[in-house]
Amino acid sequence: MTKQKNIIITGFIGTGKTTVGQDIARIMEREFYDVDMLIEQQAGASIAELFRTRGESHFRDCETQALLSLSRKHTCVIATGGGTLLTPDNMDLAGVSGVIFCLEADPAVLERRLRYSHSRPLVNQDDLGASLRRLLAKRRGAYQRLPHHVDTFGYTPAEVAAHIIDLYLSITRRERT
Numbered sequence: 373m374t375k376q377k378n379i380i381i382t383g384f385i386g387t388g389k390t391t392v393g394q395d396i397a398r399i400m401e402r403e404f405y406d407v408d409m410l411i412e413q414q415a416g417a418s419i420a421e422l423f424r425t426r427g428e429s430h431f432r433d434c435e436t437q438a439l440l441s442l443s444r445k446h447t448c449v450i451a452t453g454g455g456t457l458l459t460p461d462n463m464d465l466a467g468v469s470g471v472i473f474c475l476e477a478d479p480a481v482l483e484r485r486l487r488y489s490h491s492r493p494l495v496n497q498d499d500l501g502a503s504l505r506r507l508l509a510k511r512r513g514a515y516q517r518l519p520h521h522v523d524t525f526g527y528t529p530a531e532v533a534a535h536i537i538d539l540y541l542s543i544t545r546r547e548r549t
Contacts, residue, residue: 378445378470379540382452384508384515386485387475388524388532393451395533403448407456410438419453436462443469458514467519471543473536474518477525479505 379402381393390406397404408419411434415422422431435456442450443465450470457463457472466472477485483501515521520539524532 376447377544378442378447379449379536380452380466380470380472381449381475381536382457382466382472382518383454383475384477384482384511385454385504386482387454387477388529389451389454389475391529392475392524392532392536393449395529396536397449399533399537400449403445404451405442405445405448406451407435407438407442408451408453410442411435411453414438432459436465439465445469455511457518458511463514463517471520471540472518473520473522473539474515475532476515476521476523479508481525482508 379393379396379400381389381396383389390409393406394404396402411422411431412418415434417425419431422434432455435453436459439450439452439456439462442448446469450466452466457466463472479501482504486500486504520543522532522536522539527535
C-alpha cells in the first residue's frame, strides 16, 4: 500500500495556516505540525527573539531543517511559516512529501487580522498596511508558483479546512489512477 502524502498548508502571514491545519488534522485524525512552533521548541526562543538575536538568515536555516525533518513523515498535516516555501529547494522538498495548499486573503483582511499581533518580526506595526503590502508584493511570485490556492476570505477556518480536505482527496485519487 502506498503511503499517503502529507497535507502542507502555507501562505502569507495571517491567512490562518495554523488554525486551518489544526482543523484538518482533527477532522482527518492526523498528526499536526507547525514549522514555527517546532523551531521555537527546538531553539527555546520565540521567532521574534530568533530574528532579533540570530537574524533572518539563521531563522531560514532553521526552517529548512525543520521542513527536512517533517518531510520524512507521512500522513500528517504541516503548517509552514509564511516564508518557508519561498526558496525553490524548500518548495521542492515540501512538494515531494505532500500536497501543498496556499491560503490567500486580501491585504485589507490581513491587516484587520494582524492589527493586534505583535509577534511578527517582518511586519512593521507602526505602518501595518504598507508593511504587509510590501512584503506580500515581494513574495507574490513565489506564492504564485505554488500548485493549489485557497481563498480564506468570507469562510470560517472549518469551511476552509473542509474545502482543502475535498481538494486533497480529489488530487490524491487522481494520482493513484
